[in-house]
Amino acid sequence: MGPQIQLESMSLTLGRVEILKPVTALFQPRQLHAIVGPNGAGKTSLMRCVLGLMPHKGEIRCVWPGKATPVAYVPQQTAFEPALPVTVEEFMLTTLTRLPVQLLRRTRARMRVIELLRRVGLEHKGHLQLGSLSGGERQRLMFAQALERDSLFWCLDEPMTGLDTDAQALINQEISLLRRQGATLLVIHHDTDWVRRYADQVWLIDGGLKRAGSADAVLQLNLTPLRDEMEAYA
Amino acid sequence: MDSLRQTALMLQELGWLPAMFQYAFLTNALVAACMIGPLLGALGPLVVVKRLAFFSEAVGHAALTGVAIGILLGEPATEPLVSLFCFCTLFALLLHWIKSRTSIPYDALVGVFLSFSIALGAALILYVAKKVNVHILENVLFGSILTVKDRDLLVLASICAAAVLLIIRGSNQALLASLLPELARTRGINLRLYDYLFILMIALVTVASVKVVGAILVGALLLIPATSARLISRTGREFFWLSVLFSTVSCLLGVLLPMAGAMPVPSGAAIVIIASGGFVLALIIRTWRSFA
Numbered sequence: 001m002g003p004q005i006q007l008e009s010m011s012l013t014l015g016r017v018e019i020l021k022p023v024t025a026l027f028q029p030r031q032l033h034a035i036v037g038p039n040g041a042g043k044t045s046l047m048r049c050v051l052g053l054m055p056h057k058g059e060i061r062c063v064w065p066g067k068a069t070p071v072a073y074v075p076q077q078t079a080f081e082p083a084l085p086v087t088v089e090e091f092m093l094t095t096l097t098r099l100p101v102q103l104l105r106r107t108r109a110r111m112r113v114i115e116l117l118r119r120v121g122l123e124h125k126g127h128l129q130l131g132s133l134s135g136g137e138r139q140r141l142m143f144a145q146a147l148e149r150d151s152l153f154w155c156l157d158e159p160m161t162g163l164d165t166d167a168q169a170l171i172n173q174e175i176s177l178l179r180r181q182g183a184t185l186l187v188i189h190h191d192t193d194w195v196r197r198y199a200d201q202v203w204l205i206d207g208g209l210k211r212a213g214s215a216d217a218v219l220q221l222n223l224t225p226l227r228d229e230m231e232a233y234a
Numbered sequence: 235m236d237s238l239r240q241t242a243l244m245l246q247e248l249g250w251l252p253a254m255f256q257y258a259f260l261t262n263a264l265v266a267a268c269m270i271g272p273l274l275g276a277l278g279p280l281v282v283v284k285r286l287a288f289f290s291e292a293v294g295h296a297a298l299t300g301v302a303i304g305i306l307l308g309e310p311a312t313e314p315l316v317s318l319f320c321f322c323t324l325f326a327l328l329l330h331w332i333k334s335r336t337s338i339p340y341d342a343l344v345g346v347f348l349s350f351s352i353a354l355g356a357a358l359i360l361y362v363a364k365k366v367n368v369h370i371l372e373n374v375l376f377g378s379i380l381t382v383k384d385r386d387l388l389v390l391a392s393i394c395a396a397a398v399l400l401i402i403r404g405s406n407q408a409l410l411a412s413l414l415p416e417l418a419r420t421r422g423i424n425l426r427l428y429d430y431l432f433i434l435m436i437a438l439v440t441v442a443s444v445k446v447v448g449a450i451l452v453g454a455l456l457l458i459p460a461t462s463a464r465l466i467s468r469t470g471r472e473f474f475w476l477s478v479l480f481s482t483v484s485c486l487l488g489v490l491l492p493m494a495g496a497m498p499v500p501s502g503a504a505i506v507i508i509a510s511g512g513f514v515l516a517l518i519i520r521t522w523r524s525f526a
Contacts, residue, residue, distance in 0.1 A: 101405075
C-alpha cells in the first residue's frame with residue numbers, strides 16, 4: 001500500500017513572495033488526490049515541496065505502512081533539445097541502469113524498456129531521438145519512466161497535457177490500476193470532468209488550501225469564475 | 235616505458251617504422267596522445283550536453299594566470315602544475331558557486347570570469363618575463379611533445395583512471411540530470427555533487443593535457459570532437475564513440491604530422507587544427523545526408 005502523506009502548516013516563500021500560505025492536509029493511500037486551482041495558484045509548487053524539490057516551512061510526513069518504494073514523478077510539459085542525439089530507448093536506459101548506456105549492451109534492461117514503452121504505446125518509437133517526439137509522445141515517455149519505478153507513491157503534474165484520446169485512455173487505465181494496487185496518487189489536473197470521474201479527494205489550491213473534499217463538494221461549491229477559468233484552460 | 239621505447243627504436247631500425255621513431259620523446263608523446271585523446275573525447279559529449287563548452291574554454295584560458303602565478307611562486311617554468319591545477323580548480327569552483335547563487339545568465343558570468351583571468355594573466359606575464367624566458371611559456375600554453383616524461387604519463391594514467399571511474403559511475407546520472415534536472419533529483423541524484431565532480435575533472439584534465447595539448451587548447455579539444463560527433467550521430471552511443479574517435483585521431487595525427495613534415499608547429503595547435511578539420515568533415519557529411 002502507498003504512504004500516508006501529512007502536511008503540517010507547510011508554507012512556501014520565495015524571496016519576499018509568499019507562494020503558499022500554511023497548508024495542512026492528509027493524503028491517504030488507495031486514493032487519487034486531485035490538486036486543482038487556477039494558473040499560478042501554487043499547485044506545482046506544492047507538489048514540488050512534497051517531492052522535496054523546494055525549501056519550505058512546516059512539516060511533511062510520509063508514513064509507509066509497509067516497505068517504502070521510490071516516488072514516481074511525471075513532470076509538467078518537458079522539452080528536449082531538438083538535435084540532441086539521445087534516443088528514447090537510451091533515455092529510458094539512463095533511468096534503469098547505473099552503468100553508462102554508451103558502453104554496454106544490456107539485453108535484459110532493453111527488454112524492460114521495450115515493455116515499459118509498450119505500456120504507454122511507444123514501443124515503435126524507441127529508436128527516435130528525444131527531440132523528435134511530439135508533446136503527447138513526450139508525455140507518454142514521462143509516464144513510462146515513472147512506471148519504471150514500480151512505485152506506490154505517484155506525483156503527476158498535468159499528466160494528460162497534449163495527449164490524444166487513445167493515450168488518455170491508456171494513462172487512465174494505468175492510473176486506475178495503481179489505485180487498485182493501493183497507491184497514493186497526487187494529480188494536478190485542470191479538467192473538471194476528469195477530476196469528477198477519477199478523483200477521490202479534491203484539494204483546491206489558490207495561494208494556499210482553499211477547500212478540500214469530494215469532487216462534487218469542492219467543484220460545485222467552488223466560485224464560478226475559478227471553475228470557468230479551469231474549464232477554459234482544459 | 236623503456237621497453238616500449240626500445241621496441242619502437244628496434245622497429246625503426248628494422249625499417250618497419252619511419253625514421254622519426256628513433257626519438258624516444260615521440261613514443262612518450264604518442265602514449266600520452268593515446269590517453270588524452272579518448273579521455274577528452276569521452277568527457278566531450280557531457281560538456282556539450284551540459285552546455286559547458288564556454289565554461290571548459292574559460293577554465294583552459296584561466297591556465298594562463300595559473301601558469302604565471304606558479305612561476306612567480308617558484309615552480310619550474312616548464313611545468314607549474316600545482317599552481318595550474320589549484321588556480322583552474324578555484325576558478326571553476328568560484329564560477330560555479332556564483333552561478334548557483336545568482337540569476338546572472340551563465341554565458342555572461344563565464345565571459346566576466348574569462349576576461350578577468352586573461353587580463354590578470356597578461357598582467358602577471360610581465361613579471362614572469364623578468365624571471366624566465368617567456369618562450370618557455372609557449373610549451374605550457376600550446377603544448378610540446380618534447381616535454382612529456384615518464385612521470386607525466388603516470389599522472390595522466392591516474393587521471394584517466396579517475397575519469398573512467400567517473401564516467402562509469404556517473405554518466406547516466408549526469409545525462410539524466412542535464413536533460414531533466416528535477417526528475418533526476420526525485421530519483422536521488424545529487425546534482426550539486428555531480429556538477430562539482432565534473433568541474434574538478436575538467437580542471438584535472440586541463441592539467442593532465444598541458445604537455446601535449448597545451449593548457450589554452452584543452453577546452454577546444456573537449457569541445458570540437460564532441461561537436462563534430464554530435465553533427466553526425468543518431469544515438470547517444472554513436473555520439474560518445476565518434477567523439478572518442480575524432481579526439482584520438484586528432485591527438486595522434488597532431489603529434490605525428492608536424493614531426494613527419496618537420497613543421498615547427500606546437501603539438502596543441504596541430505591537434506586542434508586537425509580536430510577542426512574533423513568538424514568540417516562532419517559538417518560535409520551532415521549536409522550530404524540532408525540532401526541524400
